[in-house]
């Protein structure tokens with residue numbers, strides 16, 4: 001059910017930072033996670049925004065998520081570096097991995113940075129945007145360890161995670177071109193959002209526990225569980241498999257199989273292998289002109305005047321502008337779950353009520 005609750009990004013960020021402070025995060029960590037989650041909402045990806053908080057607080061209580069930890073380098077081979085995430089907040093570990101990768105790409109022209117054993121790293125576009133802001137192209141292969149929810153093409157049960165792929169190309173002006181999506185037909189978080197709202201998901205995204213097609217998002221939340229399908233049939237499945245291998249195996253982490261299955265649904269562990277390239281080092285003086293000419297060209301394809309043709313990343317940039325101006329919408333069920341998580345994290349009810357009156 002959509003309730004019309006709207007939250008200003010800055011106040012929501014303050015609320016999340018305060019909540020995580022009660023949970024035990026140092027101020028810098030609390031701010032990093034808050035910025036990441038609220039940025040996902042601003043970008044329009046509510047599945048990876050503040051709605052993740054209840055799951056994070058449960059993962060912490062179960063002893064999986066480790067607070068105030070950092071990524072550590074396990075192998076530095078020059079342009080290739082491998083980091084251990086130490087079950088830290090992914091928002092911290094991935095930030096540190098990208099910082100190091102960007103430094104390496106500045107030094108070598110290109111770099112590969114692998115991160116394993118990190119808690120959930122959220123919206124991958126955020127990490128690509130960090131690379132683009134430094135002037136770099138980046139390509140990210142990500143797997144979700146031991147948390148199967150997607151069926152292989154032709155299969156009838158879940159065997160791997162929603163394995164996102166992300167690619168960014170910085171433009172001279174405006175938001176970068178940004179490809180950022182799960183290789184499942186929809187992100188798992190989108191089934192959670194639909195389930196909370198009580199609405200079906202589009203056809204072709206889900207199968208039930210017997211392998212039959214369904215649009216009921218409940219099959220991902222109430223046992224017996226079904227599975228997500230990959231996008232674009234066998235092509236999406238092939239890409240998901242490469243995200244699993246490059247993200248999970250090449251990073252020094254784990255792929256999903258019997259021995260790596262997680263015991264908790266709240267502990268989401270990601271591995272990510274990122275390739276970072278300095279575009280300035282290519283012999284391509286027309287690179288930006290060529291990119292812009294292509295963008296203009298595709299936008300001129302005949303279309304419904306009310307629905308302009310977009311390029312990758314434009315959807316997020318548009319949402320960001322709108323939501324910064326008009327606030328971030330949240331459904332009541334997700335908001336109530338976040339408030340419960342705030343109390344569980346140790347926020348006094350009086351302070352929660354103060355925030356509620358400022359936020360809702």
Ligand SMILES: NC(=O)c1ccc[n+]([C@@H]2O[C@H](COP(=O)([O-])OP(=O)(O)OC[C@H]3O[C@@H](n4cnc5c(N)ncnc54)[C@H](O)[C@@H]3O)[C@@H](O)[C@H]2O)c1
Pocket residue numbers: 045047048120121122123124125142143144162163164166178179180181182183185186187188190270309310311312313314315316
């Ligand atoms: N950490 C994890 O384990 C994990 C797992 C899965 C997904 N995710 C994240 O979930 C988020 C949501 O993924 P999703 O699969 O729901 O994404 P999605 O289906 O909303 O697709 C988003 C992509 O499509 C582009 N796009 C949207 N509309 C467009 C249009 N009209 N024209 C051109 N391009 C358009 C966007 O710019 C973006 O690149 C992503 O940020 C992803 O990184 C994270």
